[in-house]
Amino acid sequence: MTVDRETDNVLVVEGLRKSYGNVVAVDDISLSVLAGTIYGIVGPNGAGKTTTLSMVTGLLRPDAGTVLVHGANVWADPVAAKRNMGVLPDRLRLFDRLTGAQLLHYAGTLRGLDRTTVASRSADLAVAFGLEGSLGRLVTDYSAGMTKKIALASAMIHSPRLLILDEPFEAVDPVSAANVIEILQRYASAGGTVVLSSHSMDLIQRICDSVAIIVGGEVLASGTMREVRGFHSLEDRFVELAGGRKAAEGMEWLHSFSD
C-alpha cells in the first residue's frame, strides 16, 4: 500500500463550528480518520455528536470549517464527496410507507445503481441483517430495531468508501448487533472506513481502532484507542473527562420500599 497522507486519511474534518443563537453546539472540532479503520465518537447526551456527524455528511450546513471525504470537500464538491459516503442519521424518518425492499431499491437507485445490482445486493443485505421475511412489509410496521437495520442496509447498498453511522446499535438486538459488527469489521479489513457514535463504551472499546471523546461541542481527547484510554477502561476515561461521577446521595427513600 502506498503511504500518502492525502489519500490515507479518508475523512479530514477541520475547524467545524455550529451555533444556534447563543448556544454553541459544535466548537472548533477537528478529526482525521485513517482509511481501513473503525473510528468511534463518544460523548454525553447533548455533546454535539449528532450535530457533528450531520455536518460531516452534508445534512447540516456548518458555520465554519471544512470536511474532506477522500479529498473532496463535502460543502464545495458534494457530488464526489457524497458518492463516497454511506449515511445512517439518528432520529430522522425513512420513507416508511415503502416496503423494506422498496426502500432498499430507492436508496440504491438514488445512488445510481442499476436494477439487477440493487436486487442482488438487497437479497444479500436482507440475509446479513436477518430481514429476509420482512422485506415485503411496510417499514412503518417495523419495530425500532428492524427500522435501524433497514436504514443501515440502505446506507451500505452503494458500497461507499466511508460509512458514517449515528447510533447504529440503538434498539438492535444482540444477535443482529454481532452480525453488524462482523460485517463492519470485514468491511474495514477490506479497506473501508467506519465512523460511528454510540453510548456503549464497552462496544466502542472492543471494536474501534481510534476514538474521539466529545464533550460540550469540543474534542477532549482523540487518537488510537490505546492513546486515549491508557491503562484504564474507555468508560473510566470517559467519565473522568466528562465531569466525573455524581455522588448518589439523598436518595435513601428509594431503599425504604412502600407497600
Next chain:
Amino acid sequence: MAAQFLGLKLRLLANTFRRSPWQIVGVAVALVYGLAAAFLAVAALTGLRLADADVAGDIVVAAGSLVVLGFLLIPLAFGVDDTLDPRRFGQFGIPTTRLAGLLAMTAFIGVPALVIAIVAVAQVVTWSRGGGPTFFAIVSAAVIVVTCVLGARVTTSLAAFVLASRRARELSGLVTLIVLVSIAPALAAISSIDWQDDGPAMLARVSDAAGWTPLGAAWAAPAHAAVGEYGAAVLALLIALGFVAVLAGAWLLLVGRMLVTPHRESRPRSYARLGWFRWLPASTAWTVAARSLTYWMRDSRYRVQLVIVPVVPLLMIVILLISGVYWQNLALLPLPVICLFLGWTIHNDIAGDSTALWMHVAANVSGLADRVGRTIPVLALGIPLIAIGAPVSASAYGDPDVAWSLVGVSSCILLCGLGISSITSASFPYPTVRPGDSPFSQPQASGGVASLVQSLAFGATVLLTLPALLLGMYGLIDPQLTMRSFWVGLAVGLVVFVGGALIGGAIFSRRAPELLAFTQRS
C-alpha cells in the same frame, strides 16, 4: 375512590381552560354552541306542550332518535380524544367492575351530559298533561340521559380500541369523509320533499318506526301514555331499559377486554413485489416518481386529496345549478377545476416528506430530478383525464370543437400549477400533517404563512391561465379563437412547467440542507 375520580374529571374539565388563548376560544365556542342548542331544544319542547299529542310525539321521537344516534356515532366517526381511557388505569390495580362503574360515573360530568340532561328535563314539560304521561316522561328523562352518556362512553372507547391500528384509523377517516360528502345529495333529497303537504305524514312514518327502536323508545314512551296507550308505553320503556342494560354489559365487557389487551395492531400486510419501482425506469427522476406514486396510493394524506379533488367541482356544480345557471354551460366547468386542484396538490410536497428528505440530501439527488419526479404522478393522472374529459365535456356542452380549447385551458392550468408548485414547495415550505398523523389533524403553528403560500400558488396559476381561458371563452362565440386557445394554453403551460422545474430545481439544489433543517423544526 369515587371522590378521587370525580375530582380528576373536574380537574380535567378545568384544565381545558388552561391552554392557549385560541384553544380556550374554541372550548368557549363549543360551550356556547352546546348551550344554545340546548336552549333552542328547551324552547321547542316547551312549545310542544301546547301541541296535539300525536304531532308532539312524532316530532319529539324523530328528533330524539337523531340525538341518541349522534351520541353513539360522533365518537366513532371522529375518534374523540379520550383522556379517561380505561387502559390508563390498568396499572393501578382497581377491580374491573369497580373501574367500569367509576369511569361510567365520570362520564356524567361534562358539557354533552349537561346538554342532554337539560333537553331530557324539558321533554318532561312537553308531556306534563296528566299524571300518567308525566310519570312516564320523568322515568324516560332518566333513561334518555343514561342511554346517551353511557352510549357515547362505550363508542368512544370502542373507537379508541378497535381503531387503534394505523390501517383502521386511516380507513375510518376516509369513510367519514365519504359519508360527509354523500350528505349533500341526501340533504338535496330531503329538501325536495314537499313539506307543506307530505311533511307530517313523512314525519309520522319515521317516528312510528324509530319509536320502537332502542334509539327512540325512551322518547316514545310518554307519547304513547299521552294518547292513552299505556301498554305501548310500558313496552317502549322496557325496550329502552333493555338497551341501557345492553350498553352497561357492553361497557363492562369492553373495560375487561381493554385492560388485558395492551396493544392492538392489525397483522401487517405483505407486498410481494416492488410495485411501481418495478415498472418505471431506474433513473433518479423516475425513482422519485415511483416513490411519489406509491405514496399517492398508500398514504392517507394523499388519498384524501384524491377524494377531495373531484368533490370540489361537484359541489360547485350543485351550487350553481341551484342558483339557476344553465346546465349545458356547467359541463365545461369540472375539468379545468379538477386540473387546477390537481396541479395545486403538490405545492407543499417537500413538507409532506418530513425528515425522510435526508435520503435525497445524502444521496445528492439533483434538484431537477426531485422536482420532475414529484410531478410525474400528477401528470400520469391529469393527462388521461384531459384526453378523456375534454371530448366528453364538449359533447355534453353540445359542440365537439370546444374540446380543443378545453384541452388548451385544462393542460395550461395543470402544467402551470405543477410549475408553480415546483417552485413553492422548494422555496416556501410550511408545516403540514406529519406522516402517519390523521389527514384531518392540523399541524401546530402553520398559521399565516400556510394560507399565504396556498393562495399565492393558486392565484399565480389562475393568472397564468387567463390568456388561454379568455381565448377559450370568446371561442364559444367566435369559433376561430378555439384553436388559438389550444395553442396558447399548451405553449404557456409548457413554458411555465419547464421554467418552474428548472427554477425550483436550482432552489432545491442550493437549499437542500436548509429544507432538511426546516422539516426537522416542524
